[in-house]
Amino acid sequence: MERIPILKMGGFLLVTIQVDMHDRLALTLQDDLTAQIIRYRARGVMIDISSLDMVDSFIGRMLSSIAGMARLLDANTVVVGMQPSVAITLVELGLSMKGIRTALDVEKGMAALQAGVLEADQGQDENTEI
């Protein structure tokens, strides 16, 4: 159980974080996730953190770098299921989670990703027209 499973759902990927993250596991997740974004031509990544009672700066950084990598591969990232206590801690720690979109649950995250993809597609259409 040295890997965090990545589930493909439509054009999106879903990752559920439920174990304590450490360096090697985070690196494996980044490798697996970037590989699968390319393999499935995924346009979005959802990261469910509903089972995390706390998020420290290590996990905050990991989420930010995953979002950054996904963006470079043309995929949006949405963090879903954040617990109230986690939101409080993040603000108190001064971790802004810059560049990360959040949604209440997987369904709302999926809707946000679909809206994002539509926006992006429309943006491309506009560019093509010019």
Add this chain to the structure above:
Amino acid sequence: MERIPILKMGGFLLVTIQVDMHDRLALTLQDDLTAQIIRYRARGVMIDISSLDMVDSFIGRMLSSIAGMARLLDANTVVVGMQPSVAITLVELGLSMKGIRTALDVEKGMAALQAGVLEADQGQDENTEI
């Protein structure tokens, strides 16, 4: 992190098993899952075991009892993402996973559940006509 998160997707629930199961965690999962089936009136449950390299009789029994409880609450259960080595072990151990449907991945599992729901609905319609 003493709970396995349960994600709601449409009318179905998704559980990803990625930590070592022990008695208390299995009981908590059963409690949470049955509560959420009722809360969301879920018609199906998907259990992803793609990160499990091995399934012992404890996990086999747990999956069977979850499927049994879900059935009593009018929800189908599909186990998705089973690794080849797990299938081999299960047969060698003589664990038949009776009453459990399987599917290759979450998308196929979702399709199976939707087909199951359709069948069930048609079944009900037929019964109503008689």
